[in-house]
Amino acid sequence: MFETENASPAVKLALLEERLLSAALSPDDFLTEAAEAGVPRAEALDAAARFLAIAANQSRLRQTLKSSYDYIVIGSGASGSVVASRLAQRTDAQVLLLESGGSDLQPGVLIPETWFYNQTGPFDWNLAGEPAVSVNNRQVVQAAGRVLGGSTSINGMVWARGHRNDFEDWAQLSGDAEWGYDHVLDIYRRIEDWRGTPDPARRGRGGEVFVQPAPDPHPIAPAFLKAAEALGIPTFADQNGVMQEGGGGGAITNVRIRDGMRLNTTASYLYPVMDRPNLTVLTDAHVVRLVMRGKGAAGVEFDWQGERRRIDASSETIVCAGALQTPKILMLSGIGDRKDLQRFGIDSTADLPGVGRNLMDHPIIGAGLWEAHEPIPPRNNAAEANLFAKSVPDLPTPDLHLWLIEVPYLSEVTGRHAVPNSWSISPGLARPESRGSLRLKSADPRDAPEINANMLSHPRDLAALRAAMKLARDIGNSEEMKPFVKREILPGPLDDEALDNLIRDGAMSMHHPVGTARMGQDDMSVVDAQLRVHGVGKLRVADGSIMPLISTGNTQAPCVIIGERMAEILTR
Known part of the structure; x- marks a missing residue:
């Protein structure tokens, strides 16, 4: 199904990078096999240096897990990778990123x-x-990525920004002009490296x-x-x-x-910063629930390497697990419709009937x-x-x-x-x-x-x-x-x-579920314009679930925007 013999040199190099990360390949063998795959030596040397640094750094960080981090980000998809990357780049805060799936450097992804x-x-x-x-x-299938990069690792790779009116609607419903088209367009211009017909008013280069x-x-x-x-x-x-x-x-x-x-958000946002000492990335880490203390989120409980673990977040927990998993995590943590939660013996922390709706x-x-x-x-x-x-x-x-x-x-x-x-x-x-x-x-x-x-x-x-x-x-x-x-x-x-x-x-x-923890100002909204969960301290949501209305076209690009907006809010 996934024939790698005729794959491009870029794909073959990425597969070698995975073997380097997992210590299944020595640096010398990496360079030899990269040359056989048609990868220029300078490019192979650069990749070897980057991924050896990532491997050493992440191995050290995983062996010395902390009991508390400044920020915990749940989910590495279109929004989560952006949030974790920006926090690691723009602050000296300690950031923990939890991803339920495994490596994205696989033929089926690439x-x-x-x-x-x-x-x-x-x-x-x-x-x-x-x-x-x-x-x-x-029963209509609802595909959602469970792998590093989330759904950006399994989708059709379409970059569809959304219509001007989408963001004008978001701004009106949230009460915040920074969700409007003018500001969103500024973000798009800043982050993009557009290689088509030049349009400086709307497209960016070098992002x-x-x-x-x-x-x-x-x-x-x-x-x-x-x-x-x-x-x-x-x-x-x-x-x-x-x-x-x-x-x-x-x-x-x-x-x-x-x-x-394929270029997923891991390639664009995570791998460039995974050699930083303040970003720990755990794969195959399945979140069980948020740990609540009073009316605030204290941390996260998750399964990793055969053990149930708890790690605290001193500043914020940001849930970026997608529109199908985010409301589930919130409800398991007592955040949702109180009557629904009572059916399963879950104590209510915040009675928010909009969780899972819309x-x-x-x-x-x-x-x-x-x-x-x-x-x-x-x-x-x-x-x-x-x-x-x-x-x-x-x-x-x-x-x-x-x-x-x-x-x-x-x-x-x-x-x-x-x-x-x-x-x-x-x-x-x-x-x-x-x-x-x-x-x-x-x-x-x-x-x-x-x-x-x-x-x-x-x-x-x-x-x-x-x-x-x-x-x-x-x-x-x-x-x-x-x-x-x-x-x-x-x-x-x-x-x-x-x-x-x-x-x-x-x-x-089309596998574009959104809206299940929507942003807004009414009783059925779940987060405010700053993506804070109503009535819950130190907890935010940043993924497609916050969309009050679905974007016009594929949702990958607007979810990246949601991640960038979250990073703007947290690092001002």
């Missing part, structure tokens, strides 16, 4: 084209929603986050954009520039891929399939072009997100239609109206939470997806796509009832 195999794989929490009538009584348009895309990707343009949808050189300030459009996908290798996700419909005349080998992340559009013209923000995917992208139901040499146009919903919830199943921290996503439960979502399916057909069957089409397989000319049924059968998650 090789871009096979990212979808990570879903339900060894780097995934392997969660699924409860059966729901709105998706024809199916930690390398981003580029999918390089050398398959010809089907620009054909998809030409077809969209023929239908009146504008196309742009950059999906994250002016396009995200207007009414929609299409572009070659911005990806976090360099030299044929679950939002982007549905994507695996029901657009065409057969090609010949194979279409996937390149980059196999999703090299995408577009945003409106299901009805008077919407202030595009609500549809359509993807050209160079492989059959189907649900477990529609997958029976897959044939060789087939590819997909998969319509998604960027601004769903449906809301779900997450609850505990028991007081056992090893039990998965109960996820009621309620996907497609709001009638407006289904109506919008009907429009998206029509648009997918119009593009797939267009003159511009004819060189790549032998026949249309799905959806075909279905009537409304049959189309609705196909949408429900094909509905999948």
